Amino acid sequence: MDEPTGLSIEVGDAHTSEARLALADALRRLGNGVVARQPDDDLMRRITAQVDDWLGELAAAPPRPHAFHVHDVPSFSGPVPENLGSIVPPNAFPDCVVSGMANPMGIAARLWREEDEAVCQVTLGEAFEGAPGRAHGGIVASIIDETMGLAMSLSQTPAFTGRLTVTYRAPTPVGQPLEVRARLSDRSGRKMTITAELRTDDQLLAEAEGLFIAVTPHDFFRASRETAAVEPAAADGAGAGDATEPNVGEADVGEAGVGEANVGEAGATGPEAAVADAAGE
Numbered sequence: 001m002d003e004p005t006g007l008s009i010e011v012g013d014a015h016t017s018e019a020r021l022a023l024a025d026a027l028r029r030l031g032n033g034v035v036a037r038q039p040d041d042d043l044m045r046r047i048t049a050q051v052d053d054w055l056g057e058l059a060a061a062p063p064r065p066h067a068f069h070v071h072d073v074p075s076f077s078g079p080v081p082e083n084l085g086s087i088v089p090p091n092a093f094p095d096c097v098v099s100g101m102a103n104p105m106g107i108a109a110r111l112w113r114e115e116d117e118a119v120c121q122v123t124l125g126e127a128f129e130g131a132p133g134r135a136h137g138g139i140v141a142s143i144i145d146e147t148m149g150l151a152m153s154l155s156q157t158p159a160f161t162g163r164l165t166v167t168y169r170a171p172t173p174v175g176q177p178l179e180v181r182a183r184l185s186d187r188s189g190r191k192m193t194i195t196a197e198l199r200t201d202d203q204l205l206a207e208a209e210g211l212f213i214a215v216t217p218h219d220f221f222r223a224s225r226e227t228a229a230v231e232p233a234a235a236d237g238a239g240a241g242d243a244t245e246p247n248v249g250e251a252d253v254g255e256a257g258v259g260e261a262n263v264g265e266a267g268a269t270g271p272e273a274a275v276a277d278a279a280g281e
Helices: 018-036 041-059 137-153 217-228 271-280
Strands: 110-114 117-123 159-168 177-188 191-200 203-214 260-263
Touching: 110 137, 117 137, 137 159, 137 177, 137 191, 137 203
Parallel strands: none
Antiparallel strands: 110 117, 117 177, 159 203, 159 260, 177 191, 191 203
């Protein structure tokens, strides 16, 4: 699998500082190592004691404001950026569980643009296993959804996932390089259909189709800010009931090789309700 050269990370603040990114990377490696290795009980007790000490120091640190409250929001109205050959694309979020390099419990996937396609490469660690030796089907779906999100952003239109259908063709392995490619296949009004495939080398592992519902930049960032608010009442005067994730609801996600997985939303309000209405049209 080819990947862009000159991979880099923009650093310089508390959300993507070199120290934070290094800590997140070490904790991801620790989690995978605990699953993959069988240390003796003495080592595990010593690690636990050390981590407990660090947790005490961490609890004394000041609260960290969410990135949405300290950064300028990305623009969807400018030209399509040409410099997406980086680990953190301009529209990425540092704490995203899939591509956020500042997330210590994340997947740390790398995404970039190749012409009109979004590309994602990742090697899943042992901590993301479902059935023995296989990646969990929900993790597979999340990687595909993230790649579709980048493909959607290349159209310079903010949107939320309305429906995601994944067909698992073969078990997805852990510990092996994976690649997802996604592109915009159709657009009708606010509805954007994005298709994607997941492969390892030349083997097809999964195919997917996503329905994304375009929203205004104002609604996209208002919903995201409300969800991310430290104190919901402080987000544009909204109450806690308005801070609803666009994809929260019932999910039927199967293991690799089982069949189709459909992810939808239920109980959405505000901009999310409009997404649900448009998806059902």
